[in-house]
Amino acid sequence: xxxxxxxxxxxxxxxxxxxxxxxxxxxxxxxxxxxxxxxxxxxxxxxxxxxxxxxxxxxxxxxxxxxxxxxxxxxxxxxxxxxxxxxxxxxxxxxxxxxxxxxxxxxxxxxxxxxxxxxxxxxxxxxxxxxxxxxxxxxxxxxxxxxxxxxxxxxxxxxxxxxxxxxxxxxxxxxxxxxxxxxxxxxxxxxxxxxxxxxxxxxxxxxxxxxxxxxxxxxxxxxxxxxxxxxxxxxxxxxxxxxxxxxxxxxxxxxxxxxxxxxxxxxxxxxxxxxxxxxxxxxxxxxxxxxx
Numbered sequence: 064x065x066x067x068x069x070x071x072x073x074x075x076x077x078x079x080x081x082x083x084x085x086x087x088x089x090x091x092x093x094x095x096x097x098x099x100x101x102x103x104x105x106x107x108x109x110x111x112x113x114x115x116x117x118x119x120x121x122x123x124x125x126x127x128x129x130x131x132x133x134x135x136x137x138x139x140x141x142x143x144x145x146x147x148x149x150x151x152x153x154x155x156x157x158x159x160x161x162x163x164x165x166x167x168x169x170x171x172x173x174x175x176x177x178x179x180x181x182x183x184x185x186x187x188x189x190x191x192x193x194x195x196x197x198x199x200x201x202x203x204x205x206x207x208x209x210x211x212x213x214x215x216x217x218x219x220x221x222x223x224x225x226x227x228x229x230x231x232x233x234x235x236x237x238x239x240x241x242x243x244x245x246x247x248x249x250x251x252x253x254x255x256x257x258x259x260x261x262x263x264x265x266x267x268x269x270x271x272x273x274x275x276x277x278x279x280x281x282x283x284x285x286x287x288x289x290x291x292x293x294x295x296x297x298x299x300x301x302x303x304x305x306x307x308x309x310x311x312x313x314x315x316x317x318x319x320x321x322x323x324x325x326x327x328x329x330x331x332x333x334x335x336x337x338x339x340x341x342x343x344x345x346x347x348x349x350x351x352x353x354x355x
Contacts, residue, residue: 072102072240076231076314077110078305079224080247081206081327082336084109086320088126089340090245091117097348099241103175105234107223110245111178111203112160115196118176121164128163129333137330144211153210157201166197175235178203179223183212188226190233224248228305231312242314245344248305249321250298318347 073094077087087110094101106114116125142155169176170193177192180202191199202213202220213220227233228248236242309317320343325336 071099072237073099073243074234074236074240075101075104075114076229076234076242076244077104077106077114078229078244078246078248079108079110079222079301081109082329082332083247083250083320083322083325083327084113085129085330085333085336086247086340086343087113087245088122088129088333089337089342090318090344091122092337093341093344093348094243097345099243099348101174102237102240103235105176105230106178106203107228107230108204108206109247110229111200111223115172115176115178115200116160116164118172118174119164119167119196120173124163125160126333126337128160129330132333133331146211148208149211150209151211153201153205157197161197166195169193169196169199172196177230177233177235179227179230179233180205180213180220181223181225183207183219183221185218186226188223189218189220190230224301226304227308228301229308231308231314241316242312243316243318244309244312244314245318245320245340246305246309247320247322247340248298248302249319250302250323250326316347316351318344 075091075094077084077090080086087106091101091113101117104114104118106112113122113125116122140156140159142152144150144152169191176196177190178199180189180191180199181187182189189202191202198213198215202215203223204210205212205221207221207225210222223230229244229246231242231244234242318340320339322339325332329336
């Protein structure tokens with residue numbers, strides 16, 4: 064390989080972010096279309112899933128499968144548990160993916176891969192760089208209180224986003240490569256609020272009987288409740304950790320995707336999210352290549 068070719072090699076880190084992490088697919092596709100070669104990948108939570116599927120060489124199959132996901136299928140893949148520490152077991156979704164992405168040892172993947180989880184007992188980060196691919200992914204995506212934690216070697220493993228939402232410091236590096244991070248942990252809350260406020264104002268001033276009835280039924284502070292307070296607080300803390308990691312590691316390219324329209328459970332909108340990932344990545348590449 065020539066020096067010029069090695070300058071196009073990428074060590075890629077993919078962040079947490081729930082369904083917004085489907086934008087990682089678009090990011091990967093755009094990087095490859097622009098002539099970059101991903102030589103290693105590290106991921107957290109949804110980034111762990113997308114990164115693992117990519118490292119196994121099954122990203123196209125995964126994208127096609129995601130096109131079949133609608134609200135009905137999401138419900139079918141949700142194995143409710145209602146335990147004291149989780150709502151969903153999380154087994155059914157992994158088994159569905161394993162039908163077209165066979166499990167294998169991480170060390171046998173064609174592309175070097177790792178992902179991170181959090182040990183709930185010690186509060187420490189746990190890095191998976193060997194062993195079962197899907198055991199590692201399942202641990203990394205264990206959203207606290209939602210998915211059942213993974214118990215392994217005396218640890219209780221939950222979502223890696225708690226401690227390291229974008230593992231730029233864990234991806235395997237080689238001389239001359241480019242460190243690239245794709246961060247979908249950010250949400251544009253200001254734009255979300257503005258949209259909700261405008262909708263509320265339209266209801267108040269509408270002459271439509273239906274709008275007037277809705278205005279009476281929907282409180283002004285409906286979006287300010289226990290769930291949204293806890294959810295946003297968690298998201299803000301994760302976002303700040305990802306910002307700090309980027310400042311610490313200083314990636315050559317950081318695709319920072321903040322969304323206002325989509326949330327962490329919009330899995331039925333995969334193609335739209337993938338398109339956002341492609342667009343934002345192309346913008347980042349253009350900016351980077353303009354400097355080098």
